[in-house]
Amino acid sequence: MRWGDWIWGAAAGGILGAVGLALRGLGVGWPLEGLFAQITYWLGVPATFNLIHKLFGFGDLAKNLAFIGTALLWLFIHPFLMAGLRRWFWAGLTMAFLFYGAFGGWLLGLSSEGWWAAAIYGLLLGTLAWAVRSKARRPAPPTNSARRESLKTLAVLSLGWGVWLSLRAQAQQAVRIIWSKIAGLSPEQTAQKDLYYVSKNVEFLDPRLQGPAYRLEIGGLVDKSLSLNLEEIKALPAVERVSVLTCISNEVGGPLIGNPKWRGVPLQTLLERAGVKSEARFLVWEAADRYIESIPIAEVPPEALLAYAIENPATGKLEDLESKHGYPTRLLLPGRYGMKQPKWLTKITLSANEVPGYWAQRGWSRDAIIRTMSRIDTPTDRAQLKAGEETWIAGVAYAGGRALEHVEVSTDGGKTWQRATLKPPQSKYAWQLWALRWKPAAGNYNLWVRAVEVGGKLQDPTPRDPLPDGATGYHRISVRVV
Numbered sequence: 001m002r003w004g005d006w007i008w009g010a011a012a013g014g015i016l017g018a019v020g021l022a023l024r025g026l027g028v029g030w031p032l033e034g035l036f037a038q039i040t041y042w043l044g045v046p047a048t049f050n051l052i053h054k055l056f057g058f059g060d061l062a063k064n065l066a067f068i069g070t071a072l073l074w075l076f077i078h079p080f081l082m083a084g085l086r087r088w089f090w091a092g093l094t095m096a097f098l099f100y101g102a103f104g105g106w107l108l109g110l111s112s113e114g115w116w117a118a119a120i121y122g123l124l125l126g127t128l129a130w131a132v133r134s135k136a137r138r139p140a141p142p143t144n145s146a147r148r149e150s151l152k153t154l155a156v157l158s159l160g161w162g163v164w165l166s167l168r169a170q171a172q173q174a175v176r177i178i179w180s181k182i183a184g185l186s187p188e189q190t191a192q193k194d195l196y197y198v199s200k201n202v203e204f205l206d207p208r209l210q211g212p213a214y215r216l217e218i219g220g221l222v223d224k225s226l227s228l229n230l231e232e233i234k235a236l237p238a239v240e241r242v243s244v245l246t247c248i249s250n251e252v253g254g255p256l257i258g259n260p261k262w263r264g265v266p267l268q269t270l271l272e273r274a275g276v277k278s279e280a281r282f283l284v285w286e287a288a289d290r291y292i293e294s295i296p297i298a299e300v301p302p303e304a305l306l307a308y309a310i311e312n313p314a315t316g317k318l319e320d321l322e323s324k325h326g327y328p329t330r331l332l333l334p335g336r337y338g339m340k341q342p343k344w345l346t347k348i349t350l351s352a353n354e355v356p357g358y359w360a361q362r363g364w365s366r367d368a369i370i371r372t373m374s375r376i377d378t379p380t381d382r383a384q385l386k387a388g389e390e391t392w393i394a395g396v397a398y399a400g401g402r403a404l405e406h407v408e409v410s411t412d413g414g415k416t417w418q419r420a421t422l423k424p425p426q427s428k429y430a431w432q433l434w435a436l437r438w439k440p441a442a443g444n445y446n447l448w449v450r451a452v453e454v455g456g457k458l459q460d461p462t463p464r465d466p467l468p469d470g471a472t473g474y475h476r477i478s479v480r481v482v
Contacts, residue, residue, distance in 0.1 A: 005086065008132050009079025012125055017074060019124070029104030029117035036070040078125075085129035092129070097122040178392075178435055179423060184378030185394045188426065188433055189242060189313040190258035197324050198247045198256065198338065200291060200358065206324060207288035207344040214328045216306075220284070220349035223275025230328045234308060236265045241303060241332075243429040244398050248337035248359075248368055249466045253375050253475035257398070259431045262332055263318055264307035267300065276350055284355045285331055286347035293340055293357035295333070297350075301401070303429060305332040306345070334429035335401040337368040337470060365469045370400030372459040374407055374434070374451040374475060381477040387442040394435035395475075397422070397451040405454045407434040413446035414474070420449075440481045448474045 020030040081099070084092030097118045104117020179185065199206055211230045218226040242261045250256035276297070284294040308329045309318040321327040326343030333341045339359045360366045374397035385391055397407050404425075408417040420436040434449075451459045463473035 002083070002086075004132070005083040006079045008128070009082035010075050012082060012128050013075040013078035016078075016121055016124060017071070020121070023120065028120060031100045031103040031117055031121060032070065032074050034103035034105065035074060036067055081125060082129055082132070085126065086132070089126075089129070093122060093126045096125050100125075178421065179433055182378065182392045182394045182435055184380070185392075185433060185435070186259075186377050186396050187313065188259070188423075188430075189311070190260045191313055192260060192310040192319055192322060192325060195245065195258040195260055195310070195325060196247065196256045198249070199289075199324070199343075201289055203324065205289075208323055209288055209328055209344060211328050214346075216329060216345060217347045218270060218274045218349075219347075220351050221277040221280035222350050223277065224273070226270070226274050230308070233265055233306065233329065236269060238263055238265055239305070240311065241305065241334075241429070242426040243303070243305075243332060243334045244370075244400075244431050245332070245338055245341070246370065246373075246398070248339050248364060248470050250471065251466060252373070252463070252471045252473045253477075254471075257373075257375075257396075257431070259396075259426075261311040261313070262305060262307040263309040263311070264305035264329070264332060266302075267304040267306055267331075268302060270306060270348070271350075274350070279352050280350040282351045282354050284349040284351050285342045285345060286349070287342040288344040288346050291342050291344075291358050292355060293342055293360075294351070294355040295336075295340060296354070301334050303334045306330075307332045335370055337365075337370055339364060340368045363468055368470075370398070371470045371472055372399040372402070372404075372451050372453060372457075373397065373471075374449045374459060376447060376449050376475050376477055379447075379477070379479050381479075383477075383479045385440065385479055385481045387481050388439065390437060390439045392435050393420070393438050393447060393449075394433070395449060396431045397434055397449075398431040399451060399453050401429045403454040404432055405452045405456065407432075407449065407451050409436045410448040410450075411438065411440070411445050413476075414448050417450075442481050445479050445481060446476060447479060448476045450474050 017032050020028075020032055023030065077099070081092065081096050084095055086092070100121035101115065101118030104121065105115075179188070197203075214230050216226075216228045216233065218228075240261055240263045242259060244257060244259050246257035281297060282294050283297055283300065284292065286292050306329050307321070307326075309320055310325070311317070312319055321330060326345070329345050330343040331341045331345055339357065356366070357364075375395045376393060377395040378392060379385060393409050393411075397404055404422065407420045407422050409420050410417050418436060420434040423433040423435075425432045450461065453459075459474065460472040461474055464471055
């Protein structure tokens with residue numbers, strides 16, 4: 001490869017990456033995004049995923065590093081594409097066409113986006129390569145011109161990088177502006193007063209525990225049994241996490257879901273203090289209302305909490321759990337439905353045997369793993385909109401801790417799909433806001449939404465009732481435009 005291939009290839013990669021960000025808003029597949037999706041899918045293999053997050057934690061650092069690595073790989077690939085186009089133009093163009101088409105949509109099962117990406121990016125790169133080839137065939141310029149050409153090349157690189165940063169900043173700014181203007185969209189963080197309430201009890205029969213008298217017992221197959229009051233629990237090292245809580249009985253598009261910011265003691269901290277014996281296989285929870293649940297120790301996520309407070313997003317201050325939400329403490333087990341997360345927790349037992357939970361004994365799921373969901377918050381079902389007036393279709397989506405790649409909206413009853421803007425989550429187990437700008441003509445419309453996990457896995461479209469494993473299917477509403 002020639003030095004010029006590296007220079008022009010990197011410049012082409014930077015320019016096409018920037019152009020792609022703008023084209024993405026028009027529904028054209030962005031190959032850089034597709035490349036990132038594939039890399040994060042491969043990194044999501046459990047052994048690799050655990051190693052990465054063991055090194056970098058569970059925040060945004062690993063994801064940001066993965067994107068930076070993807071961008072560098074994108075720039076690294078383009079010199080080879082340019083070299084191929086220089087030496088064997090049509091073979092190189094075919095290679096570029098396949099590369100852009102695959103990562104622009106084909107690998108994700110998006111045929112139309114892949115074809116558009118292949119055609120547009122292949123044409124742009126081919127045109128640039130043809131211009132470079134034609135330039136190279138001209139008589140050599142005077143010696144002093146070589147320095148000027150190098151400066152021009154650096155200028156092109158700088159311009160491409162500047163355009164990339166500018167468009168990226170504009171896109172991020174646009175996203176920040178969008179969410180604040182969408183009426184009817186759920187807030188990113190749920191206040192305790194707005195959190196749904198579900199109980200096996202009639203509400204007036206719910207436990208009314210008193211803080212000073214409350215004790216949490218930890219025993220069974222442990223080295224040291226613990227008995228902690230509320231003040232002792234609050235004195236332990238605490239963390240705050242934004243995490244979805246949703247009920248297994250929530251129907252598609254239903255309200256039994258929230259995204260509070262919790263404060264509590266990591267469950268792992270309590271288990272370490274008690275000392276788990278080698279023969280222990282299950283954690284068994286017991287609550288003050290005789291509610292019982294269990295889970296294999298090996299399946300407990302590191303983010304599990306003994307929660308005792310929720311942040312008020314309006315003030316930023318912490319509030320003790322309200323009685324109906326589990327005061328003094330409740331279990332927070334991210335990635336599982338609420339049936340696995342008892343309120344009014346009084347006892348944790350380490351056991352060699354599984355104990356079927358209250359609802360599992362009644363035919364509900366034993367695992368209660370959250371299914372991927374998406375919901376349209378606005379417009380509402382049967383809403384009447386004005387023709388030619390710009391509006392938003394927007395809502396929330398969540399995949400139980402599995403990363404979402406994008407959210408798609410259909411305005412014609414599932415015949416065609418458009419990609420919505422998806423806001424990054426506040427944490428691994430937080431829901432994500434999504435929105436699609438829409439300017440409809442007069443008529444009746446059936447709006448559908450679906451979420452797509454990293455790797456192209458679609459949300460389950462089959463309509464199912466919540467019993468026994470949680471509801472599935474796409475949320476659908478009808479609107480009239482006059």
